[in-house]
Amino acid sequence: MSDSSSSFISNQVSDISPVQSSTTQSQRRGSSADQDDVILSIRSLCKSYFDAEILQDINLEINSGDFLVLVGPSGCGKSTLLSCIGGLTDVTSGEIFCRGKNITQLDPAKRDIAMVFQSYALFPNMTVAQNIGFGLEVRKVPAAERKQKIQQVAEILHLQPLLDRTPAQLSGGQRQRVAMGRALVRDPTLFLFDEPLSNLDAKLRLSMRTEIKHLHQRLGGTMVYVTHDQVEAMTLASKIMVLNQGRIQQFGSPEEVYKRPANTFVAEFMGSPAMNLIRAKVIVEAGAVKIQIHREDRAPLVFIEQAATDALRAFNNQSVIIGLRPESISDVAARDPQRSHSAECRIEYIEGIGSDVYATLKLGGSDVISRLHGDSNVSAGDRQQLHFDLSNISYFDPSSQLRI
Amino acid sequence: MRSLIGAKQQKWLLLAPALTVLALISFVPFVQTLWLSFSDSEISALPTVVSFIGLENYIYALTDPDFIDSLGRTLYFTFVSVGAEVILGVAVALLLNQQFKGRTLMRALIILPWAIPTIVNAVTWRLIYNPEYGALNSLLMQLGIIGEYQSWLGNPDVAMNMVILADVWKNFPLVAYVALAALQTVPMDMLNAARLEGANAWRRFFKITLPWIIGPLLVIIVLRSVEAFRVFDIIYVMTRGGPANQTKTASFYVYQEYFSYLRSGSGSSYAIIVALISIILIFGYYKAAKRQNGSL
Amino acid sequence: MHSTIKRPRHLSCLLYASLTLLAFFVLAPVLWLLLMSLSSPTDLTKVPLQWIPSQWDFSRYALLLDWQNGSGKRFLAAMLNSLIIATSASFIALVAGVLAAYAFSRRNASMLLMFAFLATIMMPPITYILPLYSAFSELGILNTKVSLIICYSAMLIPFAIWLMKTNIDVLPEEIEHAAMIEGAGTIYTLRKVVLPIILPAIGATAMLSFLTAWDEFFYALIFSSDLSAKTIPVAIADFSAGRVTDFGVIASVGVLASVPPVLIALFFQRFIVSGLVGGSVKG
Numbered sequence: 001m002s003d004s005s006s007s008f009i010s011n012q013v014s015d016i017s018p019v020q021s022s023t024t025q026s027q028r029r030g031s032s033a034d035q036d037d038v039i040l041s042i043r044s045l046c047k048s049y050f051d052a053e054i055l056q057d058i059n060l061e062i063n064s065g066d067f068l069v070l071v072g073p074s075g076c077g078k079s080t081l082l083s084c085i086g087g088l089t090d091v092t093s094g095e096i097f098c099r100g101k102n103i104t105q106l107d108p109a110k111r112d113i114a115m116v117f118q119s120y121a122l123f124p125n126m127t128v129a130q131n132i133g134f135g136l137e138v139r140k141v142p143a144a145e146r147k148q149k150i151q152q153v154a155e156i157l158h159l160q161p162l163l164d165r166t167p168a169q170l171s172g173g174q175r176q177r178v179a180m181g182r183a184l185v186r187d188p189t190l191f192l193f194d195e196p197l198s199n200l201d202a203k204l205r206l207s208m209r210t211e212i213k214h215l216h217q218r219l220g221g222t223m224v225y226v227t228h229d230q231v232e233a234m235t236l237a238s239k240i241m242v243l244n245q246g247r248i249q250q251f252g253s254p255e256e257v258y259k260r261p262a263n264t265f266v267a268e269f270m271g272s273p274a275m276n277l278i279r280a281k282v283i284v285e286a287g288a289v290k291i292q293i294h295r296e297d298r299a300p301l302v303f304i305e306q307a308a309t310d311a312l313r314a315f316n317n318q319s320v321i322i323g324l325r326p327e328s329i330s331d332v333a334a335r336d337p338q339r340s341h342s343a344e345c346r347i348e349y350i351e352g353i354g355s356d357v358y359a360t361l362k363l364g365g366s367d368v369i370s371r372l373h374g375d376s377n378v379s380a381g382d383r384q385q386l387h388f389d390l391s392n393i394s395y396f397d398p399s400s401q402l403r404i
Numbered sequence: 405m406r407s408l409i410g411a412k413q414q415k416w417l418l419l420a421p422a423l424t425v426l427a428l429i430s431f432v433p434f435v436q437t438l439w440l441s442f443s444d445s446e447i448s449a450l451p452t453v454v455s456f457i458g459l460e461n462y463i464y465a466l467t468d469p470d471f472i473d474s475l476g477r478t479l480y481f482t483f484v485s486v487g488a489e490v491i492l493g494v495a496v497a498l499l500l501n502q503q504f505k506g507r508t509l510m511r512a513l514i515i516l517p518w519a520i521p522t523i524v525n526a527v528t529w530r531l532i533y534n535p536e537y538g539a540l541n542s543l544l545m546q547l548g549i550i551g552e553y554q555s556w557l558g559n560p561d562v563a564m565n566m567v568i569l570a571d572v573w574k575n576f577p578l579v580a581y582v583a584l585a586a587l588q589t590v591p592m593d594m595l596n597a598a599r600l601e602g603a604n605a606w607r608r609f610f611k612i613t614l615p616w617i618i619g620p621l622l623v624i625i626v627l628r629s630v631e632a633f634r635v636f637d638i639i640y641v642m643t644r645g646g647p648a649n650q651t652k653t654a655s656f657y658v659y660q661e662y663f664s665y666l667r668s669g670s671g672s673s674y675a676i677i678v679a680l681i682s683i684i685l686i687f688g689y690y691k692a693a694k695r696q697n698g699s700l
Numbered sequence: 701m702h703s704t705i706k707r708p709r710h711l712s713c714l715l716y717a718s719l720t721l722l723a724f725f726v727l728a729p730v731l732w733l734l735l736m737s738l739s740s741p742t743d744l745t746k747v748p749l750q751w752i753p754s755q756w757d758f759s760r761y762a763l764l765l766d767w768q769n770g771s772g773k774r775f776l777a778a779m780l781n782s783l784i785i786a787t788s789a790s791f792i793a794l795v796a797g798v799l800a801a802y803a804f805s806r807r808n809a810s811m812l813l814m815f816a817f818l819a820t821i822m823m824p825p826i827t828y829i830l831p832l833y834s835a836f837s838e839l840g841i842l843n844t845k846v847s848l849i850i851c852y853s854a855m856l857i858p859f860a861i862w863l864m865k866t867n868i869d870v871l872p873e874e875i876e877h878a879a880m881i882e883g884a885g886t887i888y889t890l891r892k893v894v895l896p897i898i899l900p901a902i903g904a905t906a907m908l909s910f911l912t913a914w915d916e917f918f919y920a921l922i923f924s925s926d927l928s929a930k931t932i933p934v935a936i937a938d939f940s941a942g943r944v945t946d947f948g949v950i951a952s953v954g955v956l957a958s959v960p961p962v963l964i965a966l967f968f969q970r971f972i973v974s975g976l977v978g979g980s981v982k983g
Contacts (some may be wrong), residue, residue: 088877091410109883122876124897133884133893150419182882192881414886419801421796422817422857424755429832429854430820436831447830499718508732510719512969514726519965521915523933527940528733530945539732542749553747573729581973600805627822634824637917641937655918658826663922667828679827690815 022336037063038100039222040085040190041174043219045094047246055246058094062239067216067223071233072243072267077176078226079194081128081243084276086115088190099189114183115192118199120175122167123184127162129154132181139186142143153185156215156307158372173204180212184219197232210234230270234258242266259392264401275323277396284316291322293364303390305342311404312395322392322404328356329370331378333370341388345370349380359384440672448664454669461673468552470649471674474657475681477564481653482632485568485575490625492572493579494617496528499656500580505611511584518577526641529570533557535643557643560650567642571635575628582624587616622692630685634678654678736951737761744947748803760952771939777927778935783960785931786913788966789852793909794902797860798852801888804861805868806876814865817858825918830982836923843925851919856909862906863975866902868894907968911961932957 004364040062045056046108053076062068085096087108097106099387103111114135122131129150130137136146154160157177167175176196183191197205213236216223219341227233233240233254238255242249242265249269259269267275271314283290293301305312312320334340348367351358357372370386378384395404410666441461445454500511519526525565532539535555544550554686556566590613598608639645645660658678661671707715739941740757742748766772776850779831800817832851841847872892879889882911895902902907917933924930936957940950 039736040937061890069927086881089882108877108880109885113881115878115881118872119872119874121872121874124891125893134879134884137887138883168754182878186882225872415803415807415809418807418886419809419813420799422800422861423852425796425854425857426817427794427821429851430823430828432830433831433835434823437827440830475779496722499715499722502715504715504719510723511759512966513723514729515965515969516962516975518956519911519962520730521936521961523732523915523917523934523936525956527936527954528729530940530949531736532729532732534947535746537747539748539749542751552787573725573838585710585973587778598773630822634826636825637933640917640921641940642980655824655837662826664829672830675824675830678824679937683822686819689822 001017012185013189016264017246039064039066039098040068040224041097041100041130042085042343043095043097043269045081045084045096046092047077047084047089048092055084058248060248060251062222062224063255064222064323065220065238067225067236069229069233069237069240070224070226070243071240071269072249074228076243077246078228078243080194082115082140082194082224082226085112086191086268089109100153113192114186114187114188114190115354116179116183116193116196120167120179120196120199122175122178125165127164127166128159128170128178128181131167131178132159132185133188134182148180149185153181156184156219159179164389173208175210176200179216184215189222191221191223193223195226197227198229212236231272235296240270242269244269248272250366260403261323261394262403264321264396267396271283271325273326273358273369275394276366276368277321278366278368278400280320280322282312282315282318282320284313289313291320293322296362301343303388305341305390307403315395315397315404319398320356321396321401323397324368324388325392326371328389328392329368330387330389331370331372331376331384332387334387334390334391336389339389339391342385343388344388345384346383347378347380347382361386406677415570419585421546437672437675438674440668441537441676443669444572445672447662447668452539453606457669461670462677464670465677471654473649474652474654475677478655480635481568481571481635482629484565486625486632487549488572489576489579489628490621492576494621496576496580496585497520497583497587500584514577514580516577517574520522520574522574523641524657525570526638529566530557530642531574532622533566558647560648563660564648564651565641570642571632571638579624579628581620582620583617583624587613590616617687617696619692623689624686626692628688632684633682633685655687718951733954736947737955739947739948739949741948757948760911760946760949761956762948764952764956771944771949774927774930774935774938775932775956778930778932778954779957781924781927781929782914782932785848785852786850786910788845789856789913790909792849793860794857794906796836796857797905798895798902800857800861800888801864801868802886802894804865807882817861821855821858829919829922842923843929844930846933847923848920848929851923852916855916855919856912859912860905860909863905864898864901867898871897891909899976900971903968904971907948907964907972908975911964911972914961967979 004088020021031330038061040058042058045055045058046053054287058081060068070081073080080089082093087103087106091104095102097103098111099111123134126134132153132382133146133150136149141149150163151160157175157180159177159181162170162178168176170178176199177198193212200208207265209232216236222247237254239252240254241251242257244265250266252260257266258270261270262273264277267277278293281292281294283292289305289312290302291305295301328334345361345363347359347361349360352374353361355374357374357376359370359372359378359380361368361370371376372384396402397404433526441457442458443454444460445455496514500507500514504510520528533556535541535553537557538556539554540552540556541553543551557563572630594612595608598612604613635653636659639651639653639656643651643658654674655678658671658674661667661674689690735751735753737760738758739753742753743753764775764791765771767776800809804814805810816862818879824950836842836847875893875897879893880886884892915933916931917937918929920929920934921937924934936950936953938954943949
């Protein structure tokens with residue numbers, strides 16, 4: 001970022017405009033942008049370790065009740081960012097505010113933040129009750145009150161029968177609950193979760209995910225949650241921040257991130273299977289914007305973009321990358337016939353997963369995955385009429401990889 | 405990569421007690437000894453004028469054949485006793501790594517010599533070596549190995565070796581324990597593979613086992629050498645440096661220079677020379693430990 | 701252990717022969733010390749020796765364990781001094797050691813400093829002794845337990861730091877982070893979380909420190925001159941060098957002085973061995 005000082009100011013008063021910010025394109029405020037409601041605000045945060053820049057110019061703001069998920073591939077800096085918020089890692093530059101108070105240099109113990117660790121980090125020498133009550137004991141809460149609060153939390157998390165056990169006697173899922181109980185009991189300003197479900201098996205992970213979601217809906221609370229699992233991010237978040245190589249790729253609602261990815265990285269990272277990125281050419285003819293996709297075995301696929309922006313028109317006679325989710329290429333007709341295009345395509349190979357059939361075709365020189373109805377009985381080599389739903393199509397600049 | 409807020413101030417607070425004690429009891433006295441070694445200081449009840457005499461003490465020390473001899477004896481003691489401890493220690497470790505009945509008991513038993521205080525060890529062996537009523541004389545006589553009682557510690561040719569035997573008895577268990585712990589980490593698969601390839605026991609030991617345990621062994625070898633090089637207590641009790649100065653080691657020499665001849669200046673220069681040789685050994689420890697685990 | 705191959709007969713013989721030899725080598729001096737302490741003076745001066753006492757003589761133990769006579773007083777005072785000095789020095793070393801170990805392990809204290817600490821105990825004591833002697837003499841604490849407690853603390857601290865550092869290093873740091881996030885300060889975290897977890901290592905360090913302090917001779921020889929501070933090694937050296945002509949008395953002193961360390965070593969063997977070996981094998 002060339003002028004971080006001006007972006008710092010603009011961040012306080014308005015959204016960063018897409019032109020100014022190279023990567024943080026769609027930084028949107030939550031619906032009720034009430035200043036009193038802001039719980040966590042991070043300004044121009046950088047963290048470097050010797051020569052390695054682990055976090056670069058991180059700006060974000062979340063409101064009371066928000067569930068922010070930091071998502072990205074391993075090594076993207078998401079856990080370091082969480083550590084910085086918790087005060088377990090010092091920052092190289094920038095500021096962190098919690099409820100308007102600058103906590104950048106504040107001791108972690110005084111931040112009024114609770115954290116659930118990936119390894120649960122339970123105290124092995126204490127019982128479940130002592131683990132949950134640790135923070136209260138530190139704060140010298142009277143024993144009676146402490147006991148009552150531990151009981152409350154144990155009830156919410158179904159831990160009552162386990163209160164006298166030690167962590168070694170618990171299963172993975174139970175430890176996870178205790179770790180959450182320890183965080184819940186203090187009713188802190190902010191909850192931090194560092195990949196809390198990654199050590200659980202697949203089935204337990206699903207049920208804990210639902211449970212966390214319910215807890216959040218029931219108890220409120222403001223959360224910052226780190227995961228590398230984009231499905232977890234989509235299901236839990238009210239806001240998602242996608243990070244890669246220490247930089248914010250996109251910050252927005254799950255829907256925004258999923259439907260309007262800010263760049264090809266986000267497009268490919270979010271969603272499984274990933275968004276198809278297809279090379280295409282823009283041709284402006286008599287005011288109409290035509291998108292032309294090269295095909296090896298037959299005439300190019302051409303459709304008309306009816307909602308073309310000026311930015312897209314500027315790419316006349318140039319290549320762009322279009323992004324289409326697998327579910328936007330289907331044997332089932334699109335919802336909006338106005339923004340749909342049909343074409344016969346050759347299916348290269350297929351993969352059935354029961355509920356759906358993923359059929360791979362070749363478009364613009366790359367493999368493109370389409371999602372067909374689970375009952376469709378196509379086989380490799382078949383020709384199939386496919387419907388391209390263009391309502392959620394994305395365009396990217398091939399040189400900058402950014403959304404057009 | 406992680407550094408906690410306020411870690412720097414805390415670091416020094418946490419270090420403060422240890423640092424204070426070590427500074428006062430080790431660092432400062434060392435510097436004072438260094439200063440004394442360049443002076444003509446003597447221990448005296450009267451206030452004396454101490455003057456700086458440069459390298460004079462060192463030149464004297466390095467041309468003093470008695471001191472050079474004592475250094476040589478100390479090196480001999482260090483080399484032979486540590487060498488014997490390592491050979492015996494590794495052999496015992498190999499033995500105790502076999503399967504046999506009573507292995508646990510045997511492993512517990514060899515901690516005995518190490519647990520007995522050095523001074524008791526020295527006294528015990530002195531009694532065993534006693535020229536008139538000693539157990540060694542009696543035993544060897546009854547076995548028909550010697551014809552008449554010997555003065556083991558009175559004979560300048562063997563006294564040092566007899567002291568070394570006592571030292572080896574006391575210290576080989578430490579080497580054995582380290583070697584045994586290291587042996588237990590040697591992967592069985594590797595030894596079995598070598599066995600299938602037709603390597604005999606001798607070859608398996610030198611090509612697989614020894615290279616595997618050499619790291620921890622090096623650490624303990626250097627540690628033991630550092631300790632052996634400053635040997636004092638066992639000498640003090642067993643021989644007081646005799647006979648004919650044949651067991652007078654460097655530490656004992658410096659002790660006498662200080663407390664018998666009261667020459668603190670020249671004594672300090674001897675001490676510094678001994679320290680310098682120790683530093684070389686300590687550096688060897690640093691290298692060995694670094695090789696062992698990279699962290700220090 | 702899955703080596704089920706049966707050992708050939710001749711190897712078996714060799715093994716047991718070596719074990720017998722080893723057992724003899726290790727046990728003989730100890731047993732002889734014990735026998736000497738229980739033999740009558742006439743048995744001990746026979747040529748060749750009367751190995752098994754013609755009659756058991758417990759009189760030296762009675763003598764040594766009696767405050768009322770000279771030898772007993774000298775011996776018991778020295779035992780008591782050693783006990784006080786070794787315990788106090790070990791305690792100081794543990795407290796200072798745990799704090800410093802935490803600084804090295806978790807607060808990025810320089811490894812070079814750690815090495816400097818370790819180097820201090822590898823240096824021969826003759827490089828410290830004279831300035832310490834003058835300083836103690838000026839402070840008027842020569843021939844007191846305090847001077848030895850301070851010296852022994854300095855001797856034990858680096859070693860305690862090293863042992864505890866290797867044990868703290870392997871703890872998952874997240875547990876301490878959790879405590880801090882929960883609002884605990886460093887000392888609180890150390891006391892309530894870290895120390896309970898590394899309790900076995902602390903035990904091992906305490907035992908080893910005690911044994912080392914119990915064994916020390918050089919400082920004690922120089923800094924103590926009478927019953928008020930003399931430790932048991934110095935007392936033994938006195939007994940063996942002095943007027944005592946009965947080997948049995950010297951042997952009894954040796955046996956009694958060995959009882960505490962040998963008991964500690966045997967009872968806490970696993971502890972101590974892992975503590976001793978831990979530093980060199982695991983790092």
